[in-house]
Amino acid sequence: MATTSRRALRLLSLFGSRRVWPLRDLAARLGAGERTVRRDIETLRRLGYPITTVHGPGGGYRLGTGHTLPPLLFDHDQALAAAVALQTAPSTVFGLRDDAARALVTLEQAMPAALRESMKSLRLTALPNYWEFPAPPADPEALTTVGTAVRHHHVLVTETLRADGSRPGPGDDDFTPARRIEPHHLVVWAGRWYVVAHDLQDHRWRVHRVDRLRARPTGRPFTPRPFPDGDLAHFVMSSHDRGDVPAAWPCTGHARLTLPAGTVARWAPSGSVVEHLDSEHCRLTLGAWSWAGVAGILATFDTDLTDLHPPELAQACHRLASRLAAAATPTTDQP
The missing domain is CATH 3.30.70.250 (Malonyl-CoA ACP transacylase, ACP-binding)
Structure with a gap:
């Protein structure tokens, strides 16, 4: 029964993360047979969860429309992931340190005792890295603007900023005019946020540092293009002109x-x-x-x-x- 309960809890969390789940995908994620998953679904239905069957080629199961899962329904792995994420996010996004600390305390108070102990065991101590300086944390508003454009496939108008956040003027040597880009991917690497985009001026794929961009949404949709390189990580890491600037070293x-x-x-x-x-x-x-x-x-x-x-x-x-x-x-x- 304990195994069944844990599996049902995991099943509920899966329904909360995706709209429709094919039966074979649920079985693979739970490490159980399809017949076992069907029984677990019937168990959840008897408990009052409106899990509906979706027919057709893209069918499967989903949680009924308008129904939400109970708050803070975490399994063990999700609790550990939340603990790590809340403690590492402030190093890459500006202004989240106090909010992340409060959120971590709130989560711990709402967790069952066993999960609470697991989360406390992952309290991290930040140590200085004497060989690499990550970029200053990114501005949440800039991340939201770029991330929203990536999600909804909207064109952005971008201007390149200096390392201090100022915008060069038309008479400055480092001035570049505003450009229109199609943002496809948001990537975090070495403490920096990058956006991989297709430039509409020269029709090239480029990598831009988010904290070096002033991005303005246009609301104009674009059709996503296939990424030609095939390996997104290699493209970001091997692009020499991705907007990096020298860190302040002695x-x-x-x-x-x-x-x-x-x-x-x-x-x-x-x-x-x-x-x-x-x-x-x-x-x-x-x-x-x-x-x-x-x-x-x-x-x-x-x-x-x-x-x-x-x-x-x-x-x-x-x-x-x-x-x-x-x-x-x-x-x-x-x-």
Whole structure:
């Protein structure tokens, strides 16, 4: 009976997450046979849940129209997911820290004792990451504007902002005119929010940092296009011109690498900038807590480095090379 109750609870949560469920999909998600799922559905119906049968090719089962599930109907895995999400969201979205903390307390108070203990076991301690600086948390209003346009397939008019949030004027060197884009996907990577969009000016797929955009909804619908790259994650990570800017480090320098920009962009630490020079070369600007740290990160790319700047970075590379050469030289005074 306990197993049946847990499965029925999971079944209810599934009905709350999707409008129509084919029987085979329910069986696969519950890890049970189709006959068992039918019995569980009949059990829920006897308990008063209006689960209706939908006939036709796209049919299955759904919770009756106008009926809502009891509040806070979480299973164990959902409770853990909620605990993690509420504690990590403030690092990427501005202004949610106090609200997320209050929501976590509210959830814990409404949970059964066993689930409450599971959630408390996942109270996280945020530790500083000394090698990567995520972007400042995104503005909730900007995320809502872009996310709504992605969901409803509406064209956006966007303007590119500077790192400080200001908009360059027409006479500034970094000014770019407003562009119309078709936003297709919202992606989070390395603490940054990106939107993958089709640019209607040059008809290219591009990646934009959401916190570097001023987006204006148009309400104009578009027909979603097939994504040509096939691998959305690879496209975002290997796009060197996705709007990133150097993070504020004590030591920041750059070097010319004998590698394509897309390759370096995939592996460069967050808070760095990759510039395309030609098909075989790029310029990487990055920072660290020391010049030795910058030199060490550059060395991980295992390629030729030229045009190092500033001089402190070149000197740190010389010191690092000397230390590595000494470490690689066999000694003769060992027993």
